[in-house]
Amino acid sequence: MKGWGAVASHRPVATARSAAKVAGLLLIGITLLVAPAAAAVLAVQLAPPAHVEIAGQDVTVRPVLGRNTTQVAGDAITRPEHGRIELGPIAVDVGLDLGVDWNRLIPEDKQTRQYLVALFDDPSPAIASIRSAARRQVLSWTVAAAVVVLATEVAVGALLWQRRKKLAAMPPSLADVVSAHNSRLRRLVVVTAVASLIALELMAGHTLLHRDERVVVGSPALAGTSLAGTQVEGLVADVIPFLAVLRPHSTFYDQVSDNLDSVLRDAAVRTDEDDVLFVEAEDLEDVNGMARIVGRAATLVEADFISFSGDLTFAGKPVESYLIDTIDYYSQGTPVEFSPGLHDTPAILRAATARGWHVADNRTHQVGDVSLLTLADPRVSTVGNFGAGTVPRDNGVDVDDFVEAAVEEACDSRPDVVVLHDHVLGQRIAESGCQDLVIDGRSFRRIGVQRYLTPDGGAAIEYTVGSAGGHVDTRPNPGPVQHRATFEVFSLDPESGLVQASVVTVRPDASVTVSEPIVVLEGQSVDEP
Incomplete structure (x- = not known):
């Protein structure tokens, strides 16, 4: 009877270990499933900007998750246009950060300003080029990041499967020795990898939850032009009279x-x-x-x-x-x-x-x-x-x-x-x-x-x-x-x-x-x- 009691006392410990192992495997599985999507989210945030040529000028285009505006040169010029991505139950606004050369955006040369009047009077083609560049940027980087992480996971899984296959072909005693070799190092690698993926997913979650929302107040100087509804601040407000050359939007x-x-x-x-x-x-x-x-x-x-x-x-x-x-x-x-x-x-x-x-x-x-x-x-x-x-x-x-x-x-x-x-x-x-x-x-x-x-x-x-x-x-x-x-x-x-x-x-x-x-x-x- 004493021996049976000793065996019974070990059962809760074994059950706890089994539950912990299942929980660990479940955590690893969820982490592996979420990691490609998390990498895709961070890729959009960290990728270098796209480039598009507008009126002979190189314009950088950087999509920003969580923003409900498009901003030019910081927040000097702000427009309410933005996109929206549906990720199942999650909806994320995507604004743009555009970089331009101020000397070419607001040139001193009167003739050049007159050329830009026609561009500002019908900005639809330029806006379409910017949107297209932003879409390509989001799509290319999200797909690339997700594929790299997924491919890494598949490669690691294939190596583990190959290792298990080799161990199964060995005599049990030899397999135990091989398995015990560097077991601590393997555990450390697994813990480090899982921790890194969890950190990646937490950063992605923070990115998705971040919000940069503002109400755009159109500058009076642009009322009646095709740029009506644009907010200008800082030094731009001092040089904005250049835009007075704009005619009221012609129909x-x-x-x-x-x-x-x-x-x-x-x-x-x-x-x-x-x-x-x-x-x-x-x-x-x-x-x-x-x-x-x-x-x-x-x-x-x-x-x-x-x-x-x-x-x-x-x-x-x-x-x-x-x-x-x-x-x-x-x-x-x-x-x-x-x-x-x-x-x-x-x-x-x-x-x-x-x-x-x-x-x-x-x-x-x-x-x-x-x-x-x-x-x-x-x-x-x-x-x-x-x-x-x-x-x-x-x-x-x-x-x-x-x-x-x-x-x-x-x-x-x-x-x-x-x-x-x-x-x-x-x-x-x-x-x-x-x-x-x-x-x-x-x-x-x-x-x-x-x-x-x-x-x-x-x-x-x-x-x-x-x-x-x-x-x-x-x-x-x-x-x-x-x-x-x-x-x-x-x-x-x-x-x-x-x-x-x-x-x-x-x-x-x-x-x-x-x-x-x-x-x-x-x-x-x-x-x-």
């Missing part, structure tokens, strides 16, 4: 956009469902509102691509590159074929290339079922550097060299369409007769179809478009159009060669019209004189 292009939707809804711009459809525009010269309309038209007609034949900007400064973002935003990423004009400097070409535009390299290439030769004007205007003339785009290549090389390329590759900026040079290329159609501009007013006899007695077709910015001379006018602005929607049948064009016209009263399709090329009969 002009909102009206134009609505009218465009209405007229294109029923317009038969695509003559056949298998036709290649593209929007052709040029000469915006900083009219950001018309960049919006060109992009919107490409979306509405479901264009295969946009052809832009030059003079996107006026001075060719990096700050003017926001027009590229505007076209991309409103066209929903429709591919763009860019044939630079005189006002499109290397800075603008670099910005266009960075956005994924195909910048003319004076070579024929395929765009879907169309062979396209895009040409960059051989001259660059010096107006952006207060010059009054032009300089060669490529050293040693003058206008005659350019035309000769373009004709040679056209005669070698026989493209369906040649696109360039200058109609004077376009006529010389068209008269070679080595292509079906030349599209060009730099005339301010739309000329349309012109026919020329070629040396072999055939016919050459040139189509000269007007100014999509509504210009009648080289003076920039970034606001509502003061004259008719026009651009074309081309429909091309790759089999027959039939090309038709519909002209979109925007007038100063915000009305929009779309012409019936005009036959530009009559297909197989194009070579008849």
Whole structure:
């Protein structure tokens, strides 16, 4: 009986040890399950900022969990915009911390400030770029952190399983010796690892529970502008009169956009469902509102691509590159074929290339079922550097060299369409007769179809478009159009060669019209004189 009592006295101890072991295993299991999510939360908070280019300036974008505002340069400029992440029962606000160069945000140069007016008047494309950068930042870092932690857990689990498998294959006595070896060290490693994961999860929990909430009080100086509702503090409040150059938010292009939707809804711009459809525009010269309309038209007609034949900007400064973002935003990423004009400097070409535009390299290439030769004007205007003339785009290549090389390329590759900026040079290329159609501009007013006899007695077709910015001379006018602005929607049948064009016209009263399709090329009969 005494022996049975001794055995019974050990049972509570064994039960307690068993319960403690189960509790420990449960704690480890929960810790391992939660760790990847915790790492993802901390990754967002600790990751380096993303970068996005806005109007030629590098802007840093850092998502901040628990914040209900977007702040620029600390809390100098505060906006109420923020995102929200749903994590099951937990909802977390995500604000942004944006870093900018003050000298470029509020420049002393009056001309640069005027360029920024158009950007501030329609900030939607810039805001979309910032949001996209923030989403990519959150997604990439959360996924990367979670995957690293999960992969580490799986690797450690695989090693432990492999160790158990080896121990099971050993004789019991040898397995006991091996298992006892460094047992204290193994316990220490396990405790340290679990403690580290718990610390990680506690830090993540603190991050999720942190709140940076504030009520944004709009500054009176910005009332009536597109930045209404923005709060400015500190030194910014002293220099904010710069923003007085902002006009009250114009509804002009909102009206134009609505009218465009209405007229294109029923317009038969695509003559056949298998036709290649593209929007052709040029000469915006900083009219950001018309960049919006060109992009919107490409979306509405479901264009295969946009052809832009030059003079996107006026001075060719990096700050003017926001027009590229505007076209991309409103066209929903429709591919763009860019044939630079005189006002499109290397800075603008670099910005266009960075956005994924195909910048003319004076070579024929395929765009879907169309062979396209895009040409960059051989001259660059010096107006952006207060010059009054032009300089060669490529050293040693003058206008005659350019035309000769373009004709040679056209005669070698026989493209369906040649696109360039200058109609004077376009006529010389068209008269070679080595292509079906030349599209060009730099005339301010739309000329349309012109026919020329070629040396072999055939016919050459040139189509000269007007100014999509509504210009009648080289003076920039970034606001509502003061004259008719026009651009074309081309429909091309790759089999027959039939090309038709519909002209979109925007007038100063915000009305929009779309012409019936005009036959530009009559297909197989194009070579008849």
